[in-house]
Amino acid sequence: xxxxxxxxxxxxxxxxxxxxxxxxxxxxxxxxxxxxxxxxxxxxxxxxxxxxxxxxxxxxxxxxxxxxxxxxxxxxxxxxxxxxxxxxxxxxxxxxxxxxxxxxxxxxxxxxxxxxxxxxxxxxxxxxxxxxxxxxxxxxxxxxxxxxxxxxxxxxxxxxxxxxxxxxxxxxxxxxxxxxxxxxxxxxxxxxxxxxxxxxxxxxxxxxxxxxxxxxxxxxxxxxxxxxxxxxxxxxxxxxxxxxxxxxxxxxxxxxxxxxxxxxxxxxxxxxxxxxxxxxxxxxxxxxxxxxxxxxxxxxxxxxxxxxxxxxxxxxxxxxxxxxxxxxxxxxxxxxxxxxxxxxxxxxxxxxxxxxxxxxxxxxxxxxxxxxxxxxxxxxxxxxxxxxxxxxxxxxxxxxxxxxxxxxxxxxxxxxxxxxxxxxxxxxxxxxxxxxxxxxxxxxxxxxxxxxxxxxxxxxxxxxxxxxxxxxxxxxxxxxxxxxxxxxxxxxxxxxxxxxxxxxxxxxxxxxxxxxxxxxxxxxxxxxxxxxxxxxxxxxxxxxxxxxxxxxxxxxxxxxxxxxxxxxxxxxxxxxxxxxxxxxxxxxxxxxxxxxxxxxxxxxxxxxxxxxxxxxxxxxxxxxxxxxxxxxxxxxxxxxxxxxxxxxxxxxxxxxxxxxxxxxxxxxxxxxxxxxxxxxxxxxxxxxxxxxxxxxxxxxxxxxxxxxxxxxxxxxxxxxxxxxxxxxxxxxxxxxxxxxxxxxxxxxxxxxxxxxxxxxxxxxxxxxxxxxxxxxxxxxxxxxxxxxxxxxxxxxxxxxxxxxxxxxxxxxxxxxxxxxxxxxxxxxxxxxxxxxxxxxxxxxxxxxxxxxx
Ligand code: CR6
Numbered sequence: 001x002x003x004x005x006x007x008x009x010x011x012x013x014x015x016x017x018x019x020x021x022x023x024x025x026x027x028x029x030x031x032x033x034x035x036x037x038x039x040x041x042x043x044x045x046x047x048x049x050x051x052x053x054x055x056x057x058x059x060x061x062x063x064x065x066x067x068x069x070x071x072x073x074x075x076x077x078x079x080x081x082x083x084x085x086x087x088x089x090x091x092x093x094x095x096x097x098x099x100x101x102x103x104x105x106x107x108x109x110x111x112x113x114x115x116x117x118x119x120x121x122x123x124x125x126x127x128x129x130x131x132x133x134x135x136x137x138x139x140x141x142x143x144x145x146x147x148x149x150x151x152x153x154x155x156x157x158x159x160x161x162x163x164x165x166x167x168x169x170x171x172x173x174x175x176x177x178x179x180x181x182x183x184x185x186x187x188x189x190x191x192x193x194x195x196x197x198x199x200x201x202x203x204x205x206x207x208x209x210x211x212x213x214x215x216x217x218x219x220x221x222x223x224x225x226x227x228x229x230x231x232x233x234x235x236x237x238x239x240x241x242x243x244x245x246x247x248x249x250x251x252x253x254x255x256x257x258x259x260x261x262x263x264x265x266x267x268x269x270x271x272x273x274x275x276x277x278x279x280x281x282x283x284x285x286x287x288x289x290x291x292x293x294x295x296x297x298x299x300x301x302x303x304x305x306x307x308x309x310x311x312x313x314x315x316x317x318x319x320x321x322x323x324x325x326x327x328x329x330x331x332x333x334x335x336x337x338x339x340x341x342x343x344x345x346x347x348x349x350x351x352x353x354x355x356x357x358x359x360x361x362x363x364x365x366x367x368x369x370x371x372x373x374x375x376x377x378x379x380x381x382x383x384x385x386x387x388x389x390x391x392x393x394x395x396x397x398x399x400x401x402x403x404x405x406x407x408x409x410x411x412x413x414x415x416x417x418x419x420x421x422x423x424x425x426x427x428x429x430x431x432x433x434x435x436x437x438x439x440x441x442x443x444x445x446x447x448x449x450x451x452x453x454x455x456x457x458x459x460x461x462x463x464x465x466x467x468x469x470x471x472x473x474x475x476x477x478x479x480x481x482x483x484x485x486x487x488x489x490x491x492x493x494x495x496x497x498x499x500x501x502x503x504x505x506x507x508x509x510x511x512x513x514x515x516x517x518x519x520x521x522x523x524x525x526x527x528x529x530x531x532x533x534x535x536x537x538x539x540x541x542x543x544x545x546x547x548x549x550x551x552x553x554x555x556x557x558x559x560x561x562x563x564x565x566x567x568x569x570x571x572x573x574x575x576x577x578x579x580x581x582x583x584x585x586x587x588x589x590x591x592x593x594x595x596x597x598x599x600x601x602x603x604x605x606x607x608x609x610x611x612x613x614x615x616x617x618x619x620x621x622x623x624x625x626x627x628x629x630x631x632x633x634x635x636x637x638x639x640x641x642x643x644x645x646x647x648x649x650x651x652x653x654x655x656x657x658x659x660x661x662x663x664x665x666x667x668x669x670x671x672x673x674x675x676x677x678x679x680x681x682x683x684x685x686x687x688x689x690x691x692x693x694x695x696x697x698x699x700x701x702x703x704x705x706x707x708x709x710x711x712x713x714x715x716x717x718x719x720x721x722x723x724x725x726x727x728x729x730x731x732x733x734x735x736x737x738x739x740x741x742x743x744x745x746x747x748x749x750x751x752x753x754x755x756x757x758x759x760x761x762x763x764x765x766x767x768x769x770x771x772x773x774x775x776x777x778x779x780x781x782x783x784x785x786x787x788x789x790x791x792x793x794x795x796x797x798x799x800x801x802x803x804x805x806x807x808x809x810x811x812x813x814x815x816x817x818x819x820x821x822x823x824x825x826x827x828x829x830x831x832x833x834x835x836x837x838x839x840x841x842x843x844x845x846x847x848x849x850x851x852x853x
Contacts, residue, residue, distance in 0.1 A: 009117025014044045028112035031059040052118045053126035057190035060099050064234045067243040074852050079319040082154045083845045087352035089138030090159045092130040093671030095191045102236040129670045131165035134288035135587040136697050143833040146502040149237030149244040152849040158308040161231045161248035162284040169629045169668040175645030198230035200310040208412035220412040226277040227252045228307035238504050239527045241852040249307045251280035287631045288587040289397040305359040348845035351388045354399045354455035360462035361416040388463040393476050400452035442484045467495045470695035470716040499695040500836035506701045510675035513555045534829030543822040553818050563680035579621035584685040588630035588637035591692040598644050602763045608657045620808040623662045627669035639781040646772040679705045686711035689791045691736035700831040706821040723827040728820045732803035733796040760797040
């Protein structure tokens with residue numbers, strides 16, 4: 001890429017930091033130049049784009065800080081009820097652009113930065129993604145924080161400050177995924193505020209002795225003590241002063257060294273204990289919807305929930321609210337103050353999946369052992385405080401921790417879990433006398449070697465409400481994994497909040513031109529429709545307007561060119577833009593069926609090969625994009641990547657077909673890459689086996705940007721179809737109720753693939769035969785389909801191919817396609833994360849907006 005040229009702007013602007021540009025932007029240039037010279041200690045004329053990014057970020061941060069301080073002060077004074085979102089993952093992506101848009105300062109900064117000789121887009125590109133998450137669950141948390149602040153809710157996030165985020169994905173020449181660490185904190189991170197004054201101690205291991213007086217209390221001593229240090233990340237709302245907080249914990253040794261070992265000359269020993277403390281927050285576990293069962297992961301979960309609860313309790317005590325129900329309580333004010341009978345607590349804590357479930361026994365421990373409440377009082381508070389969101393029904397993702405491990409790392413918590421279980425099973429027994437199977441199914445402890453703690457059961461019984469993330473998924477939660485709990489506790493405890501995405505990042509920011517066209521067309525201020533996304537419906541009549549359709553199509557075309565340019569400049573590959581763009585981007589997982597997609601691509605390739613040149617000329621040109629990471633230990637998922645890369649190598653080089661079909665695997669999928677891919681898509685694929693994808697959220701992002709959806713009747717696809725109309729989506733495949741039976745057939749009455757699905761058998765044979773390089777390495781992947789076929793590729797392949805044909809046919813009528821595209825965007829109002837967060841606030845947390853005047 002050559003040497004970077006030092007940019008030089010208007011010297012007068014640099015010197016005075018203000019003269020020479022509009023009065024309007026002089027403050028900006030002044031602050032920028034000031035940060036260059038002081039915070040960065042660099043020289044004005046020797047500043048590269050990275051330095052310019054840092055100076056701009058620091059300057060924007062100053063503005064955020066003013067609002068952030070005011071917001072926090074306001075909360076402290078007004079003491080509104082607060083909600084806390086506990087998530088092990090926050091997949092934030094980049095911040096600068098988002099902050100500028102939320103503050104409404106983008107244009108001014110652009111002007112100022114240009115006067116100083118820089119280009120805004122180049123500077124924005126210099127920011128590294130904050131990638132503290134794996135996929136949908138972590139990105140959902142980020143969207144919810146954005147919406148919480150935008151809707152002026154007193155909502156804080158709590159997470160971990162991993163030293164290393166999700167690994168960087170490299171693709172070897174053979175097509176294998178390689179993982180490199182993501183040292184995202186290598187350069188100073190301007191968006192975090194280290195709070196070295198906010199620290200808590202967290203204990204591991206040691207001994208728990210039950211007290212002799214039979215009051216249920218215990219003393220927990222010894223073991224390892226680790227320090228949690230807070231780092232705050234400001235979360236600006238869109239066009240509001242409200243700037244909330246995301247508090248991330250870093251682990252540190254309690255003292256720099258273990259002084260005893262150090263003095264005794266045991267240097268290794270001294271360093272070892274400090275290393276093991278620091279290790280807790282060193283790295284994000286790179287698994288999406290699967291569990292690891294490793295001790296360090298358990299320590300992460302406890303470290304984070306323990307620090308967050310101490311922080312929440314300290315803040316709560318500071319409010320000085322009156323004790324309502326439990327006059328003996330040592331906490332000045334009870335978390336369950338019942339002076340508002342319909343508002344059972346002063347703090348609501350949302351558990352993002354079961355990862356923070358240890359917060360339930362931890363709060364019990366604090367209330368009983370430290371605050372000296374009775375068991376019943378404590379349990380009541382716990383029950384009124386926690387809310388649990390389930391994000392999957394896949395068995396491999398349901399967390400279970402071996403009892404011996406929990407006993408070792410958290411001896412007191414294991415006692416409490418046993419106590420909860422005892423009281424709980426007594427109650428079940430009372431309601432269903434003699435039903436031993438039911439007791440075994442519902443127990444918090446799964447029998448076996450070793451015994452295991454079932455975290456979803458603990459989260460469920462410890463929470464006030466339980467919800468899934470899309471209608472179908474919430475129904476599945478109620479009828480499968482938590483069925484017994486519905487029967488025991490009543491159905492009203494179980495709800496649904498369909499996921500949403502923030503239209504700020506996922507439309508206004510990533511698709512500027514479309515956002516501008518929408519604003520112009522709706523004739524309302526951008527602030528209005530971006531905060532009430534149902535306003536998009538106003539676009540519907542314009543689907544009939546030819547000029548509007550042309551503008552709409554032209555923007556899609558430019559977005560495709562932007563993507564092609566990105567691929568050209570990062571990978572050196574030439575993508576043709578006069579083709580349909582077909583995109584599947586998400587974590588690699590068998591249930592998401594990237595394999596079905598790549599086998600479909602091979603089928604298309606073989607079909608094209610079999611055509612005469614004249615026939616080929618009539619077919620639809622298509623470019624297929626894949627991106628996504630596989631968990632490092634997920635062998636089959638990694639083989640799928642390898643297959644995609646090698647199929648691409650062959651197809652893209654075939655002179656017969658390369659004008660009609662191109663295939664790309666874009667490495668190192670990230671939030672930033674998604675922001676380029678999503679606006680460019682004509683069609684995107686969400687093709688999980690029915691009943692396996694809890695919701696999906698990228699499906700919403702594509703549709704919001706006028707991309708059509710090709711999918712199965714699963715997750716939020718269903719609700720998207722309900723909104724946009726079935727004629728505007730392409731559905732295929734078996735439905736959820738059929739899945740169980742089909743799997744039964746596979747096991748007990750298997751039919752050879754050649755008989756059952758000859759089209760697919762032919763494709764598999766070509767792979768085996770080496771059409772895409774040595775077939776042998778792919779056998780384990782192909783065999784998952786030939787034998788067992790748990791994800792039902794042989795059942796859905798034919799209808800998938802038929803659906804692809806319908807997509808091609810629809811695309812031939814370009815005018816009609818654009819109408820579908822417009823109608824799709826117009827009906828996406830429901831899927832704003834503002835709607836979702838307000839549902840949580842109103843139906844679950846009982847939380848009111850608090851305006852920061
Ligand atoms: N993997 C679901 O699989 C959902 C997100 C957010 C997932 C996905 O369908 O959209 O959560 N589940 O609710 C888990 O992470 C356990 C995901 O991202």
